Amino acid sequence: MTIIIKKCRREDLQILQEISIETFNDTFKDQNSPENMKAYLEIAFNSKQLEEEMSNISSEFFFIFLNEEIAGYLKVNMNDAQSEKVGNESLEIERIYIRYKFKRKGLGKYLFNKAMEITLRQGKQMIWLGVWEKNASAIDFYKKMGFVQTGVHSFYMGDEEQFDYIMTKSLI
Template sequence: MIKRIEKCKLKDVELIQKVSIETFNDTFKDQNSSDNMEAYLLKAYNLNQLEKELKNDSSEFYFIYVNDKIACYLKINVNEAQSEQMGSDYLEVERIYIRKDFQSKGLGKHLFEKVITIATDLGKKKIWLGVWEENKKALEFYHRLGFFQTGAHSFYMGDDEQIDLIMTKILD
């Protein structure tokens, strides 16, 4: 399996939108109403919103390609782009979206190696992310990577308030 990571550019916005909607839908559609899913997807992944995120100097997107196919993408934030103001020592992993056909192939671990490299290069001391309290598979994965719960915040799926656990990893 040949893997490569590439930083996304503004021209990739439609691909980011496609992968975002596909992976989010595949992961969460069975646990949420179709109205709430549609409302969230329209708000979070419309082209104007994604373009704004791509233009923010404190956010970065990366695609991982496997055999020249986009397998997943990563979005990270620092400074004011973080979805919670955690401070300058933190790097946020806002999205780690792996397409269904590429799950359980070690790509998540591969992405986190990239995250740690970026965080270290930027002089960050901690990595944090939010994960839905009902997403047991993701929680187990983050625990294995050395993350621990440091808080919680509300996440709105349409009009449904859900709880995301804030998970933190301290870098050596």
């Protein structure tokens, strides 16, 4: 079993878009209306939006490969790219997605360790994320990785207001 993590480059835009849409759909389609899913996917993962995010120097995307096949991806944000104003001493895991057939093989933990490595290398003190309150399996995974709930914020999925738990792991 060969596991490799590679930083995404601009030329990876299309494959990143495909994997982003596939994994978002698989994760959330059963608990959300098709209309709200469509609205969210169009806004969050259109080419222009992803291109802007990839060119932001305070964000990084990584693919994880298992035996040369893309198994998932990670997006981390620092400084002003973070989706909450939490200051420059922290790093946000904005997206961590493992494709359906690759789940529960240790790859999510591998991507989390990549985020930890960046956090420590940058001398940051805290790692944090927002997770949908109804995404029980991701919440269990984050608890396993040592995160605790420290807040809540709301966002819109299409026309529906939903709530994310803010989860934090302190490194000091």
